[in-house]
Amino acid sequence: QIELALAEANAPHVTYEVDLFNKPEWFASKVNPVGKVPAVTYGGPNVDPDDPSPLSAKIAESNVILEFLADLYPDSGLLPKDPVLRAKVRFFIDATTKHIEGPFFAFIRGSESYDNILKGIEFIQELLEEGRDFAAGDHYTIADACISPHLARLKIVIETDLGRAPAGAFPREVESD
Amino acid sequence: QIELALAEANAPHVTYEVDLFNKPEWFASKVNPVGKVPAVTYGGPNVDPDDPSPLSAKIAESNVILEFLADLYPDSGLLPKDPVLRAKVRFFIDATTKHIEGPFFAFIRGSESYDNILKGIEFIQELLEEGRDFAAGDHYTIADACISPHLARLKIVIETDLGRAPAGAFPREVESD
Numbered sequence: 001q002i003e004l005a006l007a008e009a010n011a012p013h014v015t016y017e018v019d020l021f022n023k024p025e026w027f028a029s030k031v032n033p034v035g036k037v038p039a040v041t042y043g044g045p046n047v048d049p050d051d052p053s054p055l056s057a058k059i060a061e062s063n064v065i066l067e068f069l070a071d072l073y074p075d076s077g078l079l080p081k082d083p084v085l086r087a088k089v090r091f092f093i094d095a096t097t098k099h100i101e102g103p104f105f106a107f108i109r110g111s112e113s114y115d116n117i118l119k120g121i122e123f124i125q126e127l128l129e130e131g132r133d134f135a136a137g138d139h140y141t142i143a144d145a146c147i148s149p150h151l152a153r154l155k156i157v158i159e160t161d162l163g164r165a166p167a168g169a170f171p172r173e174v175e176s177d
Numbered sequence: 178q179i180e181l182a183l184a185e186a187n188a189p190h191v192t193y194e195v196d197l198f199n200k201p202e203w204f205a206s207k208v209n210p211v212g213k214v215p216a217v218t219y220g221g222p223n224v225d226p227d228d229p230s231p232l233s234a235k236i237a238e239s240n241v242i243l244e245f246l247a248d249l250y251p252d253s254g255l256l257p258k259d260p261v262l263r264a265k266v267r268f269f270i271d272a273t274t275k276h277i278e279g280p281f282f283a284f285i286r287g288s289e290s291y292d293n294i295l296k297g298i299e300f301i302q303e304l305l306e307e308g309r310d311f312a313a314g315d316h317y318t319i320a321d322a323c324i325s326p327h328l329a330r331l332k333i334v335i336e337t338d339l340g341r342a343p344a345g346a347f348p349r350e351v352e353s354d
Contacts, residue, residue, distance in 0.1 A: 057261040059268070060268065064271055068264040071260040071264075087241055087244070087248075094240065
């Protein structure tokens with residue numbers, strides 16, 4: 001999600017891949033106390049990504065970071081200018097989080113059936129306007145950046161039957177985004 | 178949440194209370210297909226609230242509406258101007274939704290223990306800065322508007338033992354915000 005939004009905004013950045021199965025100690029202590037990815041550091045001195053400065057801002061949670069990038073790059077189109085259109089983009093993101101992401105992880109954990117994901121997709125489908133190429137409005141926004149990795153991941157899960165693995169077969173870290 | 182933000186922004190508005198146990202037919206067909214409150218109509222001709230115009234924009238989901246009001250009233254302070262501070266406000270709202278609202282409804286439904294609410298409150302507590310009067314930053318924002326009704330409701334639930342009612346004792350509508 002964040003990589004897509006960064007690319008769309010042509011935002012200069014350094015990517016650091018955190019090994020979720022072997023997180024470096026500094027990640028929780030210096031970037032995100034909760035230990036989840038994605039997280040971004042912003043501002044402060046020019047340092048290596050694996051040696052974050054206490055002077056940079058640390059921002060976590062995908063949807064919060066997406067809004068942050070839209071704020072930093074107001075002319076990127078990541079969010080439209082019109083308040084009503086912005087609300088449409090945010091409603092789409094809210095729906096993706098509640099109706100796709102939530103049911104997806106519940107399914108992976110084995111606590112909810114696959115049907116809930118299908119219902120979620122139907123809900124999202126209803127939001128899409130006929131003949132439009134984007135999630136909300138007429139250009140790429142953070143709503144597109146939000147949903148596309150979910151759909152890509154869902155495709156992989158369907159193709160590999162990942163969801164049929166017994167509960168507990170995966171460590172909790174795979175829930176990170 | 179929305180009433181608090183509207184008051185903070187001095188936003189002229191008409192309030193219509195939807196009876197959640199006896200929703201008027203027009204609410205789902207003309208305002209929010211999902212039938213949940215809160216929802217706002219914006220723009221369009223000047224009509225009675227119980228006769229919404231197809232020409233007004235319809236916006237639902239509390240957090241989406243809060244952002245919408247902050248967009249409509251940029252000088253209200255509902256969101257700060259600085260992108261990093263805006264991200265702090267949004268992180269607080271995200272945390273409230275995930276760590277207070279989620280566990281609260283799970284508790285009310287009887288699917289999760291009260292402990293999760295306490296953990297959520299501890300998570301939120303960690304976000305509060307010493308000596309500050311507001312949820313995030315130095316003035317009232319949508320983060321304050323977001324959390325205060327949750328805390329007020331929690332107080333009522335604790336005082337009335339509402340959470341000890343048997344599962345299914347309340348219709349699903351009480352989950353609406």
